Each structure stands twice: as structure tokens, then as C-alpha cells.
Amino acid sequence: MDLIYTEEQNAFRREVRSWLEAHVPRQPLPSFDASREGFEAHRQWERVLNEGRWGMVTWPQRYGGRSLDLIQWLIFEEEYYRAGAPLRVNQNGIFLLGPTLMEYGTPEQKSRFLPKMASGDEIWAQAWSEPQAGSDLAAVRASATRIGEEYVLRGHKIWSSRAVFADWAFGLFRSDPGSERHKGLSLIFFPLNAPGVRIQPIPQIDGETGFAEIFLDDVRVPAFNRLGAEGEGWSICMATAGFERGLMLRSPARFQVTARRLVELFMGCGTDADPAIRAAVLKAWMDAEAYALSIYSTASRLAAGGQIGAEASTNKIFWSEMDIAMHKTALSLLGARAELSRHSPDAVEAGRWLDGYFFSLAGPIYAGSNEIQRNIIAERMLGLPRV
Amino acid sequence: MDFRFSDEQVMTADVVRSLLAEVCNSQDLRRLLTSGSTWDEARWKKLSELGLAGILVPEDNGGLGLAPVDLVQVAEACGYRCLPEPLVDIVGIAIPLLAAFADHPEVAPCLEQAIAGEITVAVSHPVNPYVPHASRAAAALIVRDDGLYLVAISPDMLTMQLSADPFRPLHTIARVPATRIASRDEAEAPLRQTLDRGALFTAAQLLGMAQGCVDLAVGYAKERQQFGRPIGSYQAIKHHLASVQVKIEFARPVVYAAAADLPHDDVYSRARISQAKLAASEAADLAAHAAIQIYGAMGYSWEVDVHLYLKRIIALTQAWGGPSFHRERVAARVFEKPLGPETTFARETDRA
Structure with missing residues (x-):
């Protein structure tokens, strides 16, 4: 067990960081779900990423990637979220369908669909x-x-x-x-x-x-x-879902950044905070770290030829419930400002915590509800009977 | 960066697991319970023959010179079987503390005998006012205000306390004349590391106990029929157990990372160890509750083993620092050091 980055991994991190510093849009892009304009702005960002060959670093070079391993992918994601870069409008393509296409597609299908997926020309x-x-x-x-x-x-x-x-x-x-x-x-x-x-x-x-x-x-x-x-x-869909829940859908860095913002919010609220909230803030950091450690452990196992199993289901339950808890803690800290929506003059961080809380509530539902995930864990990991 | 155990580490843990499956199963626990004893000498002999006593002792002092990461899965395996004898405390905590003062003339023979498996040694540390298994130990390392002391144990210096855990004899040790082996300053670093080892290996045992409770409950849920079906086929039962398993899955990598991190002996490693203790305690607590609930009235009886786990979990949750203590060690890292995704493994000294 070696939990220290190699010099190559550190150099890779520096390279990602400096590229992102030079290219990430200064102003946050408008939401890709709210308007065509926001959607196209995100498509444009995908093109910029692709031009730098940063669109999907684990993909083979012929499809616009860098053929990097999962640890490097995690490092890329850490820097990506650290830089506050835009959310990936093409996540259905690059994180879900892409890996499945690579496994099940014909060579003709791969050449037809993967490059345009990587470039953002097809979302x-x-x-x-x-x-x-x-x-x-x-x-x-x-x-x-x-x-x-x-x-x-x-x-x-x-x-x-x-x-x-x-x-x-x-x-x-x-x-x-x-x-x-x-x-x-x-x-x-x-x-x-x-x-x-x-x-x-x-x-x-x-x-x-x-x-x-x-x-x-x-x-x-x-x-x-x-x-x-x-x-x-069906079996191809389940392979897609396994990948989705397993690793790619929610990289740990996303929650580590949320945890850091939560700690900053807490520290900005003064020192007389409710001890229960303080404990919840510390728990947010610990849970985000636990998720990161778990994903590094899985990535190490996969790099050595292992397969993703029921941890796809444990991961999905863990991150979705953690995300809700972190946002709820933030709303507790905001007090009377918790309900202020994004255009309200007194809204903190443009209502991001409230928006994030709403979105977090979808987590236990999409990509296979958490009830279904608990059934999978009980039946496939623990061996409990189906009927 | 490679978050996997070596083949040797996997093998060591497998050897311990198979031995415990043979000598520390439910019947063995029941036999010991009926006998009223807290220590199975035949089992202890077999465990001693594994040669683990010197695993964390430097080679120069007669040990194997290995690291906490080599022992962490062994501790987990001991927890999984609710092992009565304090193998983990002795091998992971007491002997390494002795080894820190191997040059001291009174420590050297004691260390040698402990590594040879001839004697056991207890540690009396201020965070643990009640010392487990002191009556079976030949000597105790005692922390006092002005340093660390070594004393040969005699029955008259021990006052018994009764733990709810029937396999956990507790004593307070009277303030008797003893040999000071280190001043407060000299003892500071070794004691800090002892606390870290104590918390880490206790966390690893709790992690194993959590899985032990889940596996007991799963076994029962597959057998027990109600409404004409095994209760384990009902989602209410499945979801209880799945929730516990999620807790375990996300405590385990923290415990392993804490083991790998321990030798750094800095604010980052201490936070990781404390996080591991908190996560494993929480998983174990939830697992014991779920197991009792799933066993139903049987779970509230003396007859099934769950109560043995529950009582040990209550004890170990507080041993080597309870949740409040460890939360403050996490706070020292979270509120004073850089945060964010790039800080999980990196320390200030080697950050990119």
C-alpha cells in the first residue's frame, strides 16, 4: 500500500492545473438546463476541453483522449473541481455511453460516435x-x-x-x-x-x-x-449503469469541494455555532474523504485487473445521502437566508446551497433509486433471498 | 499510488482468519463463557505460535520491523470473531511501546520475553482509566504525570471493575512504587504514537465486529421464517442490512488509509486515524443495533452471540479516545489546514 503520488502523477497534476487556470471561463456559465444559450455555452466549453485533449483523459488517443489510467483520471477530476470548471453537459455521453460503446461497439460505431461525443459536437x-x-x-x-x-x-x-x-x-x-x-x-x-x-x-x-x-x-x-x-x-444497460453508479458519475472531488465550501461557510458564520452543526460540518469533510479513499481503493483494484461489483451500489447510496446531508447542514448555517432564491438581493452565493439542496434530493432517485440499490446490496453482496 | 495490500499482507490476514474460524467460533466463545474464564490458554498458545508478537518491533530489537498496515487486517479479523484475548492490544500497542525504550536495562528483558510470547504486558494510559486483562499480564506500562513507568504486576495492586463484556476483565492499578523508564519529555512522542496505534487498531477491530454482526444477522435472516418466507426476503430487513453494509464499506478504506498514514505522525495522520475510529465506531454501533433488531426477541437474549459483540462495541467505542475526543482531532486538521480534493493524500511537505 502506497498512498503517495509519484513524481509523474504530481507533474500531471501541475500540467492539468496550469491548463485549467488558463482556460476555465472567468464567469460561471449559465445553466445548461435552463436555456439554449446556456446549453451552447457548455458545448463550447466541451470543444475547448477537447482541443486541449482534456475532454476524456482515460479514452484512447484516437478518440480524443490520452489513454490515461484511473488514478490520473481522479487527479484530473480533483483539479477540475478545484478550478470550479463548468459541469459536463455531455455526461450521459462521455461518462455513461462512451465506456459502454468502447466495450460493446463495433469499430465502425466507435469511429462514428466517439470522436463527436468527445468533441461535444454531439451531446x-x-x-x-x-x-x-x-x-x-x-x-x-x-x-x-x-x-x-x-x-x-x-x-x-x-x-x-x-x-x-x-x-x-x-x-x-x-x-x-x-x-x-x-x-x-x-x-x-x-x-x-x-x-x-x-x-x-x-x-x-x-x-x-x-x-x-x-x-x-x-x-x-x-x-x-x-x-x-x-x-x-438489458445486460448492456446494466453494464452502463454499473459504470455510472460505480465510478464515473460522481467523482469524489465534487463532494470534497462542497465539503470545503461548507467548512468555509461555517468559519465565516463565527465561532458561536451550534455544536451539532459543527459536528455535521466535520462529518461532511470526513464523508467526502471516505468517499475519495474508497474510490482510490477501487481504482487501484481496477488498475490491477479487478472488476467493478456491488460497490457500484454502495457508492451511489453513499454519495447521494452525503450530498443531501452537506446541503442540509449549509441551510442550517444560513438560517433565515436558507430560503432566499438565487435572484434575491441577500442570497448567499447566489442561492447555490438551496439549488444544490434541491438537486441533491434527486440523487437517491436517478441512476437507479437507492431502494433498488439496497436490494442489490442485500441480494448480491449479502446473499439474502430474492423472494 | 497503489491502495492495495501486498500478497504477504493478504496471506498473513488469511492465516489469522482461518485459525480464528477454527478456534474462536461461536461454540468456543460459549465454552469460555460457561467456564467463567476470560482467557482461553489453548487458543492463546496457538495465537502466540503465529509469531506476531514482534511484528511492529524494529529488527534491531528482535522484531519483524513491519508497519501498522501489516497488522491492520489481523486486528479486523480478531474483531470479526469477537476474540476474547487481547492479541491486538498486546501486539499492536503494548509491545511497540516497550520497544520504544528497548535500550532501558529493565525494559530489555521484558521486551524479549514479550516477543517470545512468554509474558503479556498491559498499558495504563490516561485515556483508558480501566486496564483490560491486567490480571493476566506480568508487567504494566503506566503513564504518570512525570513520565512512563514499568511495574511488575501483583494481584494486590489491582482493583477489579466489572465490564458488561464478559470477556473483558478490567482493573485499576494502585499507585505503587515503580521504575521510571522515561521522563515526561522522553515519553511524549512514544505515547502520542501509542495513542494513535491504540485508536487505529481499535478502529480495525470495530470494523471487523461490524461485519461480524452483519454476517450473524444475515445468517439468521436466511433461516428464520415468518409469513411463510425467510425474513431476509423482506425489503425491510434487506434495507437495514444494506444500510449497515454501506457504512462498513466506507469505514474500511478509511481504516486502511489510517494504517498506511500512521507512521507520518502528523496532524494529517492523526486526523485520518481519528476519522477511522469515528467511522468504525459508527458502523459497529449501527451493525449491532441492526443485528439485535433482526434477531428480534432472540437478539435481546443471552442465547445468541450478538450481545457479546454489542458489549465489546460499547467498550471499544470509548477505548483509546471516544467520539468527542477524536472529533476534536479531526477538527484540528479541518479548521487549521488546507482542504479540498488535492489534499487527501498530500502533506504540506510534498504537496504538488
Whole structure:
């Protein structure tokens, strides 16, 4: 066990830091969910990252990456969040679909989709859930009918993040009409501007339009857009979900920066704070550190050839509950200013803590609800019976 | 940067785990409990034969010259089995403190016998007013205001206290004439490190105990039927246990990192060790509660082993500094040193 960075890793950190210092926008970008303008500003930032080959450092060089290992990815993320760089508008693409494409895609699919994903020219939404298929994702009904070299997509997808402004979506469709549950599903990509696609934005808890419904009415896509074999969609989706929950979706640095801001907020509030709040502030720091240590441990194991397992589920529960606790502590510290929304003259840090609190409440729901994650832990890690 | 144990470390822990599975299972605990004794001499002999006594002692002083990270999983394994004998206290805490004064004429023979497994040694430290297993020890290291003392233990200097943990005999030690082996100044650094080792290895035991409680409860939940199904098939039970397992999964890397960090002996390593103690105590507390709840009325009985874990967890949560003590050591790092994602492993001296 060696918990000291090598000289190469330190040099890499310095390189990332100086590039970010020179390129991160001075002013925060407008939200990518609230307006086309904000979305395009984030796309522009993705292009800047890609030009510096910083878009996705773990990807192979031919797809715009640097072929770096997971420890270097963690260092990159630490510097990225430290610099306060913009959130990644293409996270559905680069963190979720990208790694899955690399594992299951044909060479032609990889060359077609990965470079444009890395460059931000194509930004992705996820189209998994349906009105009757939430936690019970295997209940999807949207269909993909094979006609010659095309699929015809029909159905109703919902809760699709980024779908309002994104260019493409990847969705789970029933390609075998007689199939049930996990069988007969396929993972298929479709352009969100294709004929027959209608997007209906859904206002979120904060009034912004972060997710949407997608209505598919005889949308024709080439069979080339199917990832993996026909009928293998479920296992590919689970691989995507494993990666999503496991490592990439929420890098530790994000919470370590939140913890640092919370400590700063606490120290700025004077020394006569409630001891319970002080303990909660210390716990926020400890939990963020614990999450980082855990991810470094997983990254070390994966680097040595290990596989990600049920820790995908433990991670997701831990970070989502930690995020809520940190924001609640901040609201306690803000007292009467907790309720002030971002445009209020007295709002602290433009209402960031309140916005962050709202967003944190989505954490235990998206990417597989925490109830489903607890079932997975109980059944796969602890071996408790399914029924 | 490589957050993994070496093959040797994995192997050492495996050897201890298999031995304990053989000599420290539920029947063994029950037999000892019935006998009214707190120490199984046959088991202790087997544990001594593992040759772990000198693991943290420098090679020049007759030890193996290894580091806390080589012992941390052994401590976890001892906790997992609720081992009655204080192997961890002796090997991880008492003997390394003796070794810090190996040159002292009265310490040297004592250290030699302790490494050989001929005697055990207890430590009386101000954070632990009640000394466990002092009556079985040949000698005690005692911290007093003006330094560190070594004393041969005789029954008349011990006043018994009764722990709820039936395997944890406690004593206070009377202020008898003793040999001062170090002044307050000379003892300062070794005692600081002793407290760190105490907190670290106690955390590792608590971590193991937490998993021990979960595994007991899982075993019961698979067997026990209600409404015609194993209770472990109900989400109410699953979610209890999954929540505990999450706590354990996020305490474990903290405990391991604390072990790797301990030799730095600075504000960062102390905060990590304290964090480990807090996280492991919390996981163990939650695990014991969940296990009792899942066992139902059986969990409140003397008959199942959960109460043995619960009582040890109560004891170890306070041993080598309770939660308030350790929270303040974390505060010293959080409120006075740089924070942020780039500071997890880096110290001021080697920060990029």
C-alpha cells in the first residue's frame, strides 16, 4: 500500500492545473438546463476541453483522449473541481455511453460516435425510463420493429435528462414483440431531431427544464444504431449503469469541494455555532474523504485487473445521502437566508446551497433509486433471498 | 499510488482468519463463557505460535520491523470473531511501546520475553482509566504525570471493575512504587504514537465486529421464517442490512488509509486515524443495533452471540479516545489546514 503520488502523477497534476487556470471561463456559465444559450455555452466549453485533449483523459488517443489510467483520471477530476470548471453537459455521453460503446461497439460505431461525443459536437440524453417503467426498468414497452436495415421506434420515454437541447439519445427498446421482462430488449441510438420525435420539457423542482418526455412516433433509424446484439440490451444497460453508479458519475472531488465550501461557510458564520452543526460540518469533510479513499481503493483494484461489483451500489447510496446531508447542514448555517432564491438581493452565493439542496434530493432517485440499490446490496453482496 | 495490500499482507490476514474460524467460533466463545474464564490458554498458545508478537518491533530489537498496515487486517479479523484475548492490544500497542525504550536495562528483558510470547504486558494510559486483562499480564506500562513507568504486576495492586463484556476483565492499578523508564519529555512522542496505534487498531477491530454482526444477522435472516418466507426476503430487513453494509464499506478504506498514514505522525495522520475510529465506531454501533433488531426477541437474549459483540462495541467505542475526543482531532486538521480534493493524500511537505 502506497498512498503517495509519484513524481509523474504530481507533474500531471501541475500540467492539468496550469491548463485549467488558463482556460476555465472567468464567469460561471449559465445553466445548461435552463436555456439554449446556456446549453451552447457548455458545448463550447466541451470543444475547448477537447482541443486541449482534456475532454476524456482515460479514452484512447484516437478518440480524443490520452489513454490515461484511473488514478490520473481522479487527479484530473480533483483539479477540475478545484478550478470550479463548468459541469459536463455531455455526461450521459462521455461518462455513461462512451465506456459502454468502447466495450460493446463495433469499430465502425466507435469511429462514428466517439470522436463527436468527445468533441461535444454531439451531446447525449438518456432514454430509459417510461411512465410504467421506473425502478422496474424491465417493464419497458417502447418498441423497435426491424424492417430491412432499419428499426422503427415507437413509444414514450420520460425523465430524460438533457433531452430538451441534446442532439442524440440512447434508449432501451423492446425489439422482440413477444418478449417479456429482461429478454428481447435492445439498446438503440436515435437523433433527437429525427422525424417523428417530439420532446416535451418537464419543469423540475427548481422550475428549470432539466428533463423531458420523448414521444417516438414511427422514428426510423438504421440498424447500425443498435449497440450490441439484438435482444442483449438489458445486460448492456446494466453494464452502463454499473459504470455510472460505480465510478464515473460522481467523482469524489465534487463532494470534497462542497465539503470545503461548507467548512468555509461555517468559519465565516463565527465561532458561536451550534455544536451539532459543527459536528455535521466535520462529518461532511470526513464523508467526502471516505468517499475519495474508497474510490482510490477501487481504482487501484481496477488498475490491477479487478472488476467493478456491488460497490457500484454502495457508492451511489453513499454519495447521494452525503450530498443531501452537506446541503442540509449549509441551510442550517444560513438560517433565515436558507430560503432566499438565487435572484434575491441577500442570497448567499447566489442561492447555490438551496439549488444544490434541491438537486441533491434527486440523487437517491436517478441512476437507479437507492431502494433498488439496497436490494442489490442485500441480494448480491449479502446473499439474502430474492423472494 | 497503489491502495492495495501486498500478497504477504493478504496471506498473513488469511492465516489469522482461518485459525480464528477454527478456534474462536461461536461454540468456543460459549465454552469460555460457561467456564467463567476470560482467557482461553489453548487458543492463546496457538495465537502466540503465529509469531506476531514482534511484528511492529524494529529488527534491531528482535522484531519483524513491519508497519501498522501489516497488522491492520489481523486486528479486523480478531474483531470479526469477537476474540476474547487481547492479541491486538498486546501486539499492536503494548509491545511497540516497550520497544520504544528497548535500550532501558529493565525494559530489555521484558521486551524479549514479550516477543517470545512468554509474558503479556498491559498499558495504563490516561485515556483508558480501566486496564483490560491486567490480571493476566506480568508487567504494566503506566503513564504518570512525570513520565512512563514499568511495574511488575501483583494481584494486590489491582482493583477489579466489572465490564458488561464478559470477556473483558478490567482493573485499576494502585499507585505503587515503580521504575521510571522515561521522563515526561522522553515519553511524549512514544505515547502520542501509542495513542494513535491504540485508536487505529481499535478502529480495525470495530470494523471487523461490524461485519461480524452483519454476517450473524444475515445468517439468521436466511433461516428464520415468518409469513411463510425467510425474513431476509423482506425489503425491510434487506434495507437495514444494506444500510449497515454501506457504512462498513466506507469505514474500511478509511481504516486502511489510517494504517498506511500512521507512521507520518502528523496532524494529517492523526486526523485520518481519528476519522477511522469515528467511522468504525459508527458502523459497529449501527451493525449491532441492526443485528439485535433482526434477531428480534432472540437478539435481546443471552442465547445468541450478538450481545457479546454489542458489549465489546460499547467498550471499544470509548477505548483509546471516544467520539468527542477524536472529533476534536479531526477538527484540528479541518479548521487549521488546507482542504479540498488535492489534499487527501498530500502533506504540506510534498504537496504538488
